[in-house]
Amino acid sequence: MSDDGGLWLLLLGPAGATGLYWALYRYYRNTDKSHDFEHETAVEAKPVTGSDRKVDEVRGTQETRIDGDNVRAYRKRVTRIRRNSS
């Protein structure tokens, strides 16, 4: 076994303890729960429209996902373009 692999294994204890504490705390206190209004509200949407334009290429990155991926973090607000709302 390599040295790196051995060091990784030594993290098992602290990681397991932290993970169990966090998971049980959430199970008791449920601080992560809220109404899932995105999926539990009756929404009727017209077909989504839009455009896709290639603008750049990334070469040789070690990241598995795009930096700042928020496609599933619906509630993380990004820069708001203000329009007139009635």
Added chain:
Amino acid sequence: MSNSASPPPVPPYTGPGSPQDVPPPPGSFPIDPASLPPPIRDELLAPDPVAIDTSAAELKDGLNRCPKCGATDIKQKPGSDLLICLYCRNEWHAQRVEEEFGLGEGLDQLEGTVIASGARDIAADAASVMTFKCTGCGAEVTVNTENAMTARCHWCRHVFGVNEQVANGAVPDAVLPFHIKKDDAVARIRQFVDKRRMFALKAFKEQFTPENVIGVYLPYMIVDGKASADVSGHGEILTRTYTQGSGDKKKTYYDADVYQVERHVDFTVDDLPLESSSERGNLDTGTNTNNIINTILPFDTKNAVKWNASYLSGFSSEKRDSGVEQLRPRLENQLLSIARAQVEASTSRYDRGVRWEQEGLSVHGTRWVSMYLPVWLYSYHQPGSNGGMLHYIAVNGRTGETMGSVPVQQWKLLLAALTVGSVLETIALMIVGNT
């Protein structure tokens, strides 16, 4: 100095456990229970006992007259939306607001802001205490609309209900009657806590009396809306994966094409519920457990009936203190989230994800209806700094969905975590030592 007519932007919600995080799927647990020690695993996997649904709490008389005989001895038929006259046994159903006011129609034609009369702004000088003159004996009867909508004349036992929409915002447009009976709610709360006893605070376990649960009508704004949203950002599509180096130095690299992604969606939402009590609408999990009450949403608001104080006899209630304008930022926030969820499917080709950078919303029309929704609430106050923490266990008065916050005994939880961590570390050390 800025002359801008638009209000300053609302500061973003932050913090761990904030309800701005998308909640995990129902029933999911972040760790595989099979890998945990047997006592913990057994507690997590214990089946839900069947909730007992037997008799209902007796409801008090209402002021409304029976349409058949004129008697005032009226109550809600337990477990149903019916009102029943105890004198002649006549049963009748109050008019559903959905049909009465056509709330389910014309969503795609909504324009401007349509506000039902019960959702009007609360008059600034409105008092919570209302006084009625008893028609039976002439005595004066007061009702504190902060927490009750009915009161009994202390001389002639006549029951008064606040039946007219008044300027203090206490009377909503509609009420959704309780379906879940008290015994059923008690059973659900008991089963919720029974699955969370091992690490629960000792004082909580000793004082746990779910029979003390109270039925509360909480104020909500039910909003229909028509909106359009635009989002734009960047997405990446993987084009090549390769490794370089060998042995310990072997590393994986990725090539990707970067796209400018723009999406537009037009949509309508039907019956989006918003807490119209500013206290209940504060979902900061660092200071309160209101997210528990928020979690038991949604309700079958299509079955709400026209306001009738008889439905509130025997139940507590909370008064609304937020109007349409106070709630509009939260509505827009939720509409943006819904739009982001709607466009997600259209980005599936971006297998390295999408980073949305800008979003915009046009609200074309909204319709606001003020409604009382039924919740069984069990509360426990945990002493501590800054006034401690009020823990709620809430049961949806219609669907029975139950959610709660059980205070934990910190040292027990720490001990369990450290024990499991130590065992894992010992195994790791053995493996490392053997190699």
